[in-house]
Amino acid sequence: MDMSLQGPVEIQFLKERGYVRKRCPICGEYFWTLDPDRETCGEAPCEPYSFLGKAISEKSIEQVREDFLSFMEKRGHTRINRYPVIARWRDDLFLTSASIVDFQPFITSGLVPPPANPLTISQPCIRLKDVDKVGPTMGRHLTIFEMMAHHAFNSKERWVYWKERTVELFHEYATEVLGIPEEEIIYKEGIWEGGGNAGPDLEPIVRGLEIATLVFMEYKMVNGKYVPMDTKVVDTGYGLERITWLLNGSPTGFHAVYGKLVDDFMSLFGVGRVDDKFLMEYTKVSSLLRELEKGKSVNSLRREISKRTGIPLELIEDKIVPLELTFAVLDHTKALAFMLADGLVPSNVNEGYLGRLLIRRTLRILKQLGVEISLSELVSKQVDYWSSKGFPELKESIDRITDMLDIEQKRFEELLRRGRQLVRDILRSKKRVSEEDLVVLYESHGLTPEFVAQVAKEEGYEVKVPDNFFELIAAKHESKPPKPPELPDYVDELMKYSPTKPLYYQNPYLLNASAQVVGVIRGNGVILDSTVFYPEGGGQPSDVGYISWDGGSAYVERVEKYKGVIVHWVKGEAPPVGTKVSCQVDRIRRLNRMRHHSATHVILEAAKRVLGSHVWQWGAQKGDEVSRLDITHYKPITPDELRRIEEIANEAVMRNIRVNTFWLTRTEAEKRYGFEIYQGGVVPDPTLRIVEIEGYNVQACGGTHVIRTGDIGYIKIWRAKRIQDGVIRLEFSAGMPAVRKMIGMHEELKKVSSSLGVPEERLSDSIAELKEELKKLKSKLNELKGFELRSLISSALEKAEVVSGIKLAKVLVSDDYQLDEVVKKADKLLEESTAVVIIRDSGNRYNVALLTSEDIKGRVKAGSLIREITKSLGGGGGGNDKLGRGAIPREKLEEFLTKLRDSLIKR
């Protein structure tokens, strides 16, 4: 922590009202209070909750929210709609964890104007960090909560308000809107850090509960140190759930937030009601447990609570544990409703993984409760509940949410089924489960140690789970920090030049133009004042072409752009600095790439329309002939869906829609089009280039595009395949490559059709028949070969010579037979005291095998015998006692047989 962040937070407004600064003897933190005799900071666990059972007003959660927002509106703030809980506009975060996340990094740094200033918002936030505490803290911790906020962004040009006004606004809200007597408000001092910003803060405490955080963001992280920011940001966060709980004074926070859902879920799960007074007592005591903050095991804490309250431990475990689990389910299912409605696709990577984590955690809790109920049913209840409490948009996605959850639940049950078997197998073979086994079961199969121990117990084994299990796991993942992207070493040289004027943006069909050479780096990196060459970017490869000038010309292989400076890497001699040159872009390749790029946007939109709004671009690669578009989706695409996507895409082409490209500030673009513009990833610039297919699709994109969709030509999607859990790759072609490939394929089809003498539309049936026939013929052939082998071997056995009591038969076969099949057949026909030597002609050498009957295998030891003999003849071989195999040079056959006979005599 930077020293400059410490020090008293002095607010004139509070001083004037008689607030004095004190230090809490328990937690050691500073706070402001009206009561000169007060000793502690008043926040649990320094002091217990005192609001339980003392309702201030019985306002519903949506009323509390509305009161706040309209109060702030009356005080000059503009109300802003909530952002998605998935932070699409951030590349450093998966989930929206605070209201300020909506405005980082460009608005807080002053590069982009805010959507309004000052503004007020109630932002649903998700934090999975404290997921273990959800339930045991009776409502203080939640994975999903609403952060109500008023933000002011102060710059030199426009100063809105700062510390004094912020505290005044809070104070007025708390006393007048909430009706809290001001002597009950304590302001605790603190320091807030997050998202690369920091600043001092005040945390208002009422009756033991922290209900808001008033942050004065004035520092930013630069090279690991905090330095003052040009802009000063008022970052407040009012806990809607906590405030509602405080006002209602209900036994737990869940009662205040989830209302009738609490009873609903409890009766669904068969969880018995707990007396309010008893529950309040429990909540109050648990608020005092500092250890809960430090992540000590919940079990040992229950023992502590039992000691302090005199409630028997059994009663706690009997009454409170099922209640805590129900609370966790209430919270998790709400979080899932928002995550999935906002487009999260469960998977094993990124935010999808977080979604799956929460889904599986909830399913485990339901198992623990012994409840057989589908997760989708519970989440549907949340959707119903919250769509009537200010989030009607949740309802739009209900079908998809249900579908996704049912699929996930099935997968999880399948996982447990397989896991059960796996644990049993380990127990069967090893009679125990080792620590390493636990790690493998967890990491490779997703089975928690608790599950393994449970299954083992059912099988009558005891498995000890090490206390530090997750430390063991963590240690294995203690890998190197991600390395920053490596910039080529010539970037410094490039930075000496001013940005190149990109002519390809003004007119994407302009393929030749003149320019002036302003520099040459590394001998063949040409920098021009302006260029028609498109540099690499947005999954679109760079242009190629020629630069020519009076006295020479050079082939442009590759074009790159760094911070606006474009460098053309040429093959051969570069033009001298100052030369006037003429640029010519390879027309066909540029057109192909442009068509493929625009086709990517068209197909993405078609996929969204067919599959749903959760479809998001995961990645894309544009080629000359074939391009790829990876999209998020939670189940395989059916052939029918794929055809509809293809049809919609081609319709969009034929409607010949106008494609507009223009620049907007991020705020303006987000306001106008939403976050769906960030399909190709987050663009790290304050201004965005927008590519709009009028009335069809809008994205932020830096590529070159056709000006009407008709220019794309035919779009053909070749196939869709799952490349990863939750991600599907579409491979397609557009324009002439698509047409040519389709013509080629049809020609091929015609050839097959005429060679089989079957009409094209009957080909697949006909081929299936042919395959069936082939199979029959093969098995007939094998049968015949078997007969032939049998007679071959039988006659060899009849003609066998006897060598020291062993019948030695000799079978010679052509390379039509595999050695294995001859050996197998011979083994079936073998009589007692018999050895068969099999010789297979394989061109330049013979494969040989010696097979003996069971009764003499110990005497002959075929494997070692063959090894000795083949080796002595310049070949190689080996095997077991019954069967030896090897190879010898062609000319050594007679010698081999002689040696074999001789050795048999010796044995």
Place this chain on the structure above:
RNA sequence: GGGCCCGUAGCUCAGUCGGUAGAGCGCCGGCUUUGCAAGCCGGAGGUCCCGGGUUCGAAUCCCGGCGGGUCCA
């Protein structure tokens, strides 16, 4: 983005040291049984994921790819 595990009959999976690819369930036929459940005998069914390498010989060892699972950030 990084790590680990897996890919063998229709299904679930064994396969040791590199040396004749197996089991259970399912399927087909026969027998037994009043019938059913079942039992007994026999049979069909394999691109050992794909490609390359090492080797006399690869399901097995090595390299690359594809597919699936899972954990972490």
